[in-house]
Amino acid sequence: MRLDKFLKVSRIVKRRAVAKEIADKGxxxxxxxxxxxxxxxxxxxxxxxxxxxxxxxxxVKQLLDTTKKDDAAMMYEIISEDYAKNFDQE
Structure with missing residues (x-):
């Protein structure tokens, strides 16, 4: 499955065009x-x-061509979620 389609179907990214843009920017x-x-x-x-x-x-846990909202989270497992520290707020 293409990366942009996976990101959209799994609902990690809301729109495929946005997924394509993020990927193509490296x-x-x-x-x-x-x-x-x-x-x-x-x-x-x-x-x-x-x-x-x-x-x-x-x-990536599974690849599905279409999903319902409740099933989308079953397509992947979050390993980590890191936030960059904003030094302007110190």
């Missing part, structure tokens, strides 16, 4: 390798996604 890695929106995602892959001040690390 803000996603699959198994520690830079990924493009067209990169293939497989069960067991580790994705690291950088959203602004947040870095989300997930492991």
């Amino acid at each position: 803000r996603i890695t699959i198994n520690d390798r830079p990924a493009k929106s067209s990169s293939e995602v497989h069960v067991g892959d580790k994705l690291v996604i950088s959203f602004g001040n947040k870095t989300l690390t997930v492991q």
Whole structure:
């Protein structure tokens, strides 16, 4: 399954166009390798996604072409969720 489709179907990212943009800017890695929106995602892959001040690390559990909202979270497991410290607020 394409990376941008996985991110949209799993609801990690709300829109496929946004997933494509994030991936094509080099803000996603699959198994520690830079990924493009067209990169293939497989069960067991580790994705690291950088959203602004947040870095989300997930492991792919299953691939589904379509999901209901309740089933989307079963497609992946969150390994870590890190937030960058904002030094302006100290």
